[in-house]
Amino acid sequence: MTGTAKADPGRFFEDFQIGETIVHATPLTVSEGDISLYRALTGSRHVMFSSAEFAKANGFDRLPIDPLLAFHVVFGKTVPDISLNAVANLGYAEGRFPVGVYAGDTLRAVSEVIGKKENSNGRTGVVWVRTRGLNRKDEEVLSYVRWVMVHKRDAASPAPEPVVPTLVDAVSATEFDVSWSYANWEDALSGSPHRFEDYETGEKIDHVDGMTVEEAEHQIATRLYQNTAKVHFDQHMQNASRFGRRLIYGGVVISIARALSFNGLGNACEMLAINAGSHTNPLFSGDTVYAWSEVLDRAALTDTVGALRLRLVATKDHPAGDFPLKGEDGRYRPEVILDFDYWAAIPRRA
Amino acid sequence: MTGTAKADPGRFFEDFQIGETIVHATPLTVSEGDISLYRALTGSRHVMFSSAEFAKANGFDRLPIDPLLAFHVVFGKTVPDISLNAVANLGYAEGRFPVGVYAGDTLRAVSEVIGKKENSNGRTGVVWVRTRGLNRKDEEVLSYVRWVMVHKRDAASPAPEPVVPTLVDAVSATEFDVSWSYANWEDALSGSPHRFEDYETGEKIDHVDGMTVEEAEHQIATRLYQNTAKVHFDQHMQNASRFGRRLIYGGVVISIARALSFNGLGNACEMLAINAGSHTNPLFSGDTVYAWSEVLDRAALTDTVGALRLRLVATKDHPAGDFPLKGEDGRYRPEVILDFDYWAAIPRRA
């Protein structure tokens, strides 16, 4: 037996069974090293994930790991099983972060197949999975749904009965179980004077700053998450591809955009939920990322904690001051690389 | 309210008030991850910050964090408040490192405005601040003065009464409170046979080695310090700038030059004070850094500990063997990128 017989072939459309549970490989013990690298790769300054003292004064036992870092780690584990033969990552929904993640936690991932539908071309289909990230105590630290377009192994294989899951447009703010208080929040330390009451629905915020991304940076980040999809790493294969270049992992875009959003949303530290997300255009090395946000909704959760539902839009090589999104044809403008919808906690005024 | 209203506008010359205290945002809990990244980004080999066993045998409780790493972290915090609208970082003085910093310490920064003077052009002015880095116990782990040239918001605003602080040319060696002993120093482990007695005032040392700096490297380093000044990161904006390129943060130059100085000053591990520092020319990605040192002064502190006052000069794309500094016109030669004056501790011969 010689050749690629032992290499992971990944799953094709036919291999996903509704209701099936997939245990993903390579649990990862996250560490302080990951926290440092995440900061160094993204420029994150949100105080809750920077200062153990601040985190302890505002509801955490010790310095928590940024939910997006945990998300990328869990996502990375699913790649060999879910998206090795994927044509495209189509969307996210129902992302939740019920339990904090800390250095020393070992994260593992399991997915349930909750939908599949063949495309009319007969060569591909869409698969929906709900992925859960678990810690050593089997607590669910995060979960999300994503759907991907996957190649069929054999175009001649019959189309299955379509199963399309019903997904909520947005996680309801009534779900957020706020056991903590922001009574000790200090704006001087968090870096922003703007609190829940200062944001209004419909408001758009230009995050001003830009970040140019290098090949080494996105590769180091993507390997940090143990996401080794070859499209991100293999220039030689990519020379013959549609883009001719290494494609930057979408999670890198999300994290850089979120870090840029500090300038205008510095107090919106904790991500409570991911409602939706689309990678609308590819990002490549040498491109510069900018970001803007729109306040989609607001919810007072407790006396000290509010939540903002935010649209986070990232652009490339196009400062975000004119808030680009879609063109007159209803399609995303070519400079728009991310349309991401999430809830973040933010302190209220006393 | 839409646009940049919530983005940090930074301070202009008029906004600084003599005697004012500025609390800087985003305390950072430094970690072992930061130590690893600092080594991986600079090539640091000074044994005191490499081996916990060596550090414990020579005065520390456990592996300390390199004072320059702590300095860059504290400096980074001041950028949004002090130098967002700066034209130039003009100098440093009176840098002191009275308390060791360890993984797990949360560092925060406060600055006092100690001087301001409008320039004759009426459009800019110089501001002096003394910045202090504090740990969780409110101990001052480091402090330094820096002065920057800052834009006025309005050229028509009246010039303030000039206040120029009196700064010492060099921290006095009599200040160093040496509570530790180097009696257990081992040259074989530190990597240099040269001790205090082997250096003479006026001696110049060619550090021989060179280090080429890549965009990804300086960006990762600068974000590690949470210094997100856009001049270092945004190629798109820089295309239209004076340089047309991303400018490398001066702290990156200091740390690389200091790491290079291991080859010739391997036993001068601990930085005791920063006397002065100027970033004399810009460094860009692809440039190669070299360094040389001059012994400016010597002071025996205890039976086992001496101090060397060192000028550390970094050059770019020009090996340092001819000790370049200034031209006949008294100006720094174009290949000289750093002129840095500091005190370092070094073991004495038994």
Next chain:
Amino acid sequence: MTGTAKADPGRFFEDFQIGETIVHATPLTVSEGDISLYRALTGSRHVMFSSAEFAKANGFDRLPIDPLLAFHVVFGKTVPDISLNAVANLGYAEGRFPVGVYAGDTLRAVSEVIGKKENSNGRTGVVWVRTRGLNRKDEEVLSYVRWVMVHKRDAASPAPEPVVPTLVDAVSATEFDVSWSYANWEDALSGSPHRFEDYETGEKIDHVDGMTVEEAEHQIATRLYQNTAKVHFDQHMQNASRFGRRLIYGGVVISIARALSFNGLGNACEMLAINAGSHTNPLFSGDTVYAWSEVLDRAALTDTVGALRLRLVATKDHPAGDFPLKGEDGRYRPEVILDFDYWAAIPRRA
């Protein structure tokens, strides 16, 4: 005294004495930060070095450090003393990893000179050293022999009596002291269904994936190991060199190839021994690394643990599916950059 007198001149051929012990500088306390960086730089997914829970269920006290990371750290320490004036790194043999390395261990290195032989050209010679890596308790965590071609200081100096050590072709599998059990191994978590019984001697495995290497990545990795040989870092000096480019440290190649081998050898986590290794062609920034393996031998060690002797071959810019090695002239093909022979532990079927 001014100039390079205090810079490390390195050793020339004449400076090595048979039987001499060299204590290498700069012990390093390895940390969780190093583990994160190693993963982020190599793409390592072997579960034993990723999940503390998995490691604890399979014989370790806590998350161990990848033996190759420990190897590179120890190797890095030897560079100033052994290979600063080396022409070429000729080979490795008798690499052993008797004691696990963990975050918090301080590693130091000592070498014994075990052979030297002048070359017929009279200008260079070959030196053999056996290097040992020690932890704080003076336990030998690893050892290996390497031989390098070194410049003579003076071509006129007389040739010494040749001493060529006798080295085993391969470490014997009977040496492996397997005190642990793989009874709790879970293939779903390790990421491979293939165990000891599934591999046969002579089998060749195409690891399929490729990894393009950037200047920033190999420089960060090589500095992580405190290997500061200037050939890897100084573009300016390299412009005048044989290659005109910065040469990537061979250890970077070994680690990337080993990480790529996960796809086909996911259960072969623990490196038990290094039998031989040659860097057959240079790797440069922008090149893409591929890898294939051949099973050279098999040994059942206990009821739950087997060992595979593996040849790991890395190529550049040439997918490994045709298993390139040597041409008809018996010389390595130009795309082959590494020929590495090692033993790895792998779980047996129950």
